[in-house]
Every structure is written in structure tokens, then in C-alpha cells.
Amino acid sequence: MSSPVHHLILASTSPRRRDLLMQAGLTFRVIPATVDENSVRPGSPEKHVRQLARAKAEEVSEHYPESWVIGADTIVTIDGEVLGKPKTKAEAGRMLETLSGKTHRVLTGYCICCRKKKRTFCDVVETEVLFKELTKKEINWYIGTGEPFDKAGGYAVQGLGIFMVKRIQGSYTNVVGLPVCEVIDYLYKEGVIER
Amino acid sequence: MSSPVHHLILASTSPRRRDLLMQAGLTFRVIPATVDENSVRPGSPEKHVRQLARAKAEEVSEHYPESWVIGADTIVTIDGEVLGKPKTKAEAGRMLETLSGKTHRVLTGYCICCRKKKRTFCDVVETEVLFKELTKKEINWYIGTGEPFDKAGGYAVQGLGIFMVKRIQGSYTNVVGLPVCEVIDYLYKEGVIER
Numbered sequence: 001m002s003s004p005v006h007h008l009i010l011a012s013t014s015p016r017r018r019d020l021l022m023q024a025g026l027t028f029r030v031i032p033a034t035v036d037e038n039s040v041r042p043g044s045p046e047k048h049v050r051q052l053a054r055a056k057a058e059e060v061s062e063h064y065p066e067s068w069v070i071g072a073d074t075i076v077t078i079d080g081e082v083l084g085k086p087k088t089k090a091e092a093g094r095m096l097e098t099l100s101g102k103t104h105r106v107l108t109g110y111c112i113c114c115r116k117k118k119r120t121f122c123d124v125v126e127t128e129v130l131f132k133e134l135t136k137k138e139i140n141w142y143i144g145t146g147e148p149f150d151k152a153g154g155y156a157v158q159g160l161g162i163f164m165v166k167r168i169q170g171s172y173t174n175v176v177g178l179p180v181c182e183v184i185d186y187l188y189k190e191g192v193i194e195r
Numbered sequence: 196m197s198s199p200v201h202h203l204i205l206a207s208t209s210p211r212r213r214d215l216l217m218q219a220g221l222t223f224r225v226i227p228a229t230v231d232e233n234s235v236r237p238g239s240p241e242k243h244v245r246q247l248a249r250a251k252a253e254e255v256s257e258h259y260p261e262s263w264v265i266g267a268d269t270i271v272t273i274d275g276e277v278l279g280k281p282k283t284k285a286e287a288g289r290m291l292e293t294l295s296g297k298t299h300r301v302l303t304g305y306c307i308c309c310r311k312k313k314r315t316f317c318d319v320v321e322t323e324v325l326f327k328e329l330t331k332k333e334i335n336w337y338i339g340t341g342e343p344f345d346k347a348g349g350y351a352v353q354g355l356g357i358f359m360v361k362r363i364q365g366s367y368t369n370v371v372g373l374p375v376c377e378v379i380d381y382l383y384k385e386g387v388i389e390r
Contacts, residue, residue: 023353024355138383138390141390157367158218159218160220162375163376165366166377168365168366168367169362171363172363173360181327181357181358181359184358185327
């Protein structure tokens, strides 16, 4: 898979999204958007991640109108509640207790745009994730590793958190932070990447 | 997660299984079994992977009776046919054409045993994997990367092959080669690893 250098831009600071695109063999630059995550109007989780992904892609696209820009946003929801990124041990503990033994949803909104070509494509991909039953000791051990703190829902499926994830239904990479199959399929069909 | 050095043994040459256990934070040794994969009696795919996993674990266990040994075997099946590891480009091409746009099953048998403690646990975990529709060009590009050749079914979900995997149903790590949640859960309940 080849793409001209600087042609493709990932508008995200997430090292997990960067790793996914690298795993897939893409050549790209990382130019994070500065969008205020609170700037989008409140709405359903689906609307929220879609709007935020679009805002991120379009912001960076303004400065690089000839490039194809990918923006994305991921949230974790369970029983109608959105779980953000825990800031304290207590908060992480509550989140992991909530997820224990149950199925939650991971929603990733992504937006791919190119200003010069007047192309914008946005979509939301949903994955269901079933956690095993966690003991208090397991939760405390996981919090002690420090991994929960900068992760939506308080866990990283591509990290130590893998021991908690029993089953998923849908896209795996979507849980990591970007639905790679869908993103690459779009870039391929638009001729952005060649094979 | 801590475990005494040399206490836990992975009886597999697969770098993918090794990476999964490392990702999960386990301390272990790799001591591959020398079991002849054709030595187990022909049977259903489930029986086949279970028997082979058990043979691998028990072989290594004989030499390390005080250790906990993990053996595993993974196969890919579709429409009643088992897809092995392709040896030629033509064979890889046929496999990927077979998988294109369809759902296949990945079965991993695993066996964990400790001779001294007289404990043996074997199970088989199944995951369904849906591939996107692949073009001839995409298949040829993927074969050109060389990745299909040492992989059951002709692809690596944790490698470049990720672009083909649209959805999975079940354990993701099982597709990579070892159902990590189940393996760690067993080790934890047996007191082999602590938290």
C-alpha cells in the first residue's frame, strides 16, 4: 500500500490510532486538531462522535487543503451512560465495576475529507464488548498499572486491559479507536492509496 | 500481574502467541513442543485443535513437571473446509478468494497443565470473522507483502491483514492465536498468577 508522503494526515494525538494506521502499512503525517471537545452541541452519542470527528478533520483540512485528512472520536457507553476518561483511581474503579460482566458499546465516529477535491465522508461504527466478571483485586491491580487513566471507559483493549475482554461483536480496531477496514476501504476506493 | 520466573511456559513457537502473553503482562518462558501435527487422529476441527493443544502442553510438561505449561493450536475453517498455511502464491490467492466477503470460523484449542499438581484443563474457543469483499488487486497486493505464507488461513489479523477484517464475533485474541481472557482467567483462579 503506497501513498505519497504528506498526502494523508491523521488529525489525532491518539498513539493508538497512529499505531493502527502504521500496522495497516499506511504512510501519513500526524497533525492533531485543536477542537474543543465541549464545542459540539450535546446530542446522542452517535451524533456527538460524528460531529467531533468532522470538526477535527475539517479544522486540519483548512490548513492542508490538498491532503486527505482523517478525524476520529471514540466513546464508551453502557445503559445509556457515557463513560469518559477517568481522572482518579476512584473514578476508574467505578467505571470498571460498571463494565464488569456486562456488554458495553464502543462508538467511533470518523471523518475523511479533502478540501480541494470537495470530498467529505463521515460515519459511525459501533462495536459491542463483553467484559468478564472482575474481582475487586483484579480491578485494583489494573488501576495500579496506571493504564485506565487516559482511556475512554477506563481500559485499553490493545494493552494490559486485554485480560478483561471476553468477546466482541463488530470491528475490533473500532474499539482501539479507528475502524481500519472501513477507513482503508474508503481511501482505496477514492484512489488515495494504491495497491 | 506477577508470576515466578520459569513457572509458566508457553509450549509454542508462534511469535503471535508470545506477543499476546507479553501484552497481558505475563512472565513466562517459551519452550516449543516438537509434536508432529499429523500425529493426532483425524476428527472434527474442534477435536483436532484440542488434541494437538493437549499433546503440545503434555510433551513439554513431562520435562518441566513443576511448571504450568500452555499449549495451543489454531485452525481456520469455512464451509466445512480447513484452510492450512499456504505454501505458494497460488494457494494463498485461492484461500483469500475463498474468504473474501464471507464469514469464516477460527478455532483455537488450548491446554494448560501442571504435572506435579495433576491439573489439566483443555478447551476450544471459536470466533467468527467477516472479511470485506476483496478485489483481485487487493489480494495480489497482500500476497506481495509476504504475510500470508506462515499463517493459518493465509492472513494475519494483527498485521497488514487487518484491512480485510470487517467484523468479528467472539474473542479477538483467539483469532491471533490464543484466547487471552480465558487463559488468564484460568491461571488466576488456579493461583498461578497473582494480582
